[in-house]
Amino acid sequence: MFNTVLDHGLWELYRPEVVPDGYPEGAAFARRVSDGQDWYGYVYGEVGSFTDEGVKATVSPDGRVQAIYRNASCLFPAGHQLIEILGVDPSIPDGGPDGVHKLFERTTFDAAAATFTPYELERLPPSLSDWRVGLIENGRFADVQARVMAARNSGSVIGAIAWERFEYANTVRRKELMRLRPVLNFTEEEVDLSLAWAYAVEDAA
Known part of the structure; x- marks a missing residue:
């Protein structure tokens, strides 16, 4: 070269x-x-x-x-x-x-x-919208939404944080999803899968 x-x-x-x-x-x-x-x-x-x-x-x-x-x-x-x-x-x-x-x-x-x-550029976190659409397309949105709402209504701090992130975040970060696993009822593998769905939505746009 x-x-x-x-x-x-x-x-x-x-x-x-x-x-x-x-x-x-x-x-x-x-x-x-x-x-x-x-x-x-x-x-x-x-x-x-x-x-x-x-x-x-x-x-x-x-x-x-x-x-x-x-x-x-x-x-x-x-x-x-x-x-x-x-x-x-x-x-x-x-x-x-x-x-x-x-x-x-x-x-x-x-x-x-x-x-x-x-070198590979580190990919930016997906948007909240794309993450939610990914959940919808893969049949997980209703369950996650219900769990987040229930956690919010419980009055717990983690529930309030989950609601804030689920409704108003600009992007979705793996570290935050890992923190919210007890609310989302996600395994670590499901956290990564949900992000993969979000990136698939982003790439198809």
């Missing part, structure tokens, strides 16, 4: 004592930590910083590859490491649905080994 990864250093935000001509007062500036090199001078100056064909990318402190472009002027590396990947097929475009970003997005970069490792 590639032959070499060049390290262009770690960059940080800074504010020049005098804003250069042509820049608005609110312009953001970045400089390289190692030598104070200004970002705009690095991109637009005569430093000879990048190759034309290399793929430039920012890498967050936890190693995740962020913005990915051939055109370095599309980047702003403050708070990130800046790398350049050589040897990528030049026929792959800079943008679009099949652009170079597809090669490196959702990867972590190991600087010592110069390798990219895919």
Whole structure:
């Protein structure tokens, strides 16, 4: 996929004592930590910083590859490491649905080994609406609703919490469902199954 990864250093935000001509007062500036090199001078100056064909990318402190472009002027590396990947097929475009970003997005970069490792994004919790629809579709809603209402009417704290979550929560989290298992009469497996139903509803929408 590639032959070499060049390290262009770690960059940080800074504010020049005098804003250069042509820049608005609110312009953001970045400089390289190692030598104070200004970002705009690095991109637009005569430093000879990048190759034309290399793929430039920012890498967050936890190693995740962020913005990915051939055109370095599309980047702003403050708070990130800046790398350049050589040897990528030049026929792959800079943008679009099949652009170079597809090669490196959702990867972590190991600087010592110069390798990219895919990672899976943690899925956001499903909405309460999707969770309830999942229960309806699988014949569990009426029972869960009755149990939550009975717990609320009992005057118990856990019953009040269950009612609040069942009626008004924005999302449904596994940790909260595990806490409410005595009210819901769910096993741990049923907690996970109810979340799977909710994600199925979300994916079908």
